[in-house]
Amino acid sequence: MISQTSQPRLKGYRFPRSIVSYAVWAYHRFALSLRDVEDLLAERGVTVIYETIRAWVGKFGAQIAKRVRAARRQPTDKWHLDEVVITIRGKKHWLWRAVDSNGEILDILVQTRRNARAAKRFISRLIARWGMPRVIITDKLRSYSAALRKLGLAVDHRAHKGLNNRIEGSHRPTRKREKIQGRFKSARQAQRFLAVHDETANLFRPRRHTMTATTFRQKRADAFCEWAGCASEIAA
Structure with a gap:
């Protein structure tokens, strides 16, 4: 999920945008605490305290969710x-x-x-x-x-x-x-x-039982691409 592509760095932030967006994604996608996300990043060689992750989630989560919501298709009637x-x-x-x-x-x-x-x-x-x-x-x-x-x-x-x-x-x-x-x-x-948690669920929790494995994997890949695209637009 941590993007391997080059993304513009957030001004005034030590870590690249891909690390920030991964922390926000992991916190909202899974039932994790801030300290759990801290451990996930530490296992990947990223040393950051949970209070910093709290600040990322609070500031950038709403920005990403707003862009995800704007790109959503019209719901059923x-x-x-x-x-x-x-x-x-x-x-x-x-x-x-x-x-x-x-x-x-x-x-x-x-x-x-x-x-x-x-x-x-x-x-x-x-x-x-x-x-x-x-x-x-x-x-x-x-x-x-x-x-x-x-x-x-x-x-x-x-x-x-x-x-x-x-x-x-x-x-x-x-x-x-x-x-x-x-x-x-x-x-x-x-x-x-x-508001952020539910938008993340909409994007990454499709009705898996209604689709084939191939379709699900494609939807998941599309969701990762969409999240990365929305994260690339966040502002410090």
Whole structure:
């Protein structure tokens, strides 16, 4: 994954751009701590402390994810929406997430409420980014119906817990990372981290069971190329 091609060095940084992008990729692609990434780099002859990796992840992760998101294809017109509770400093927050019918994560939003106003804010954000869907599938939380009425959207809303299994699995990596990090430290930190984490998952976790080994390897190679291309555009 560490690029062998020559890339312009980040001004003011000791390590080449390929090392920085590899550290960000490894941290978000796998369930690793910052110290785990430090050990991975050390095994490759790169001596860097985990606090430096934390700074790289915080600064450059969002830049790479933004470019990956901009290059994404238009999602399908059937969306699945769900919300899951996360605890931050002893207070309940709600992580709202949307995926399309292929399982690709469209967006996430951390909010302190689970009401119609919060649902309206999340749906408005989705439509502003991706346009109008044909179908929205949710669980039986009434806040979704209220939000759709307030927005005046003429979409097919299907409120049925059994129909929303598509999105349930997308919460598992979040739970795993939450445990590794000893819970998120703030709503802002959770939002920033999960936005990058989910974009990385979209790129490097295709629905492998639906494709041949050859197709999967090609998609993986394409994902590495796309990540390297996005990393080559980050700014110090």
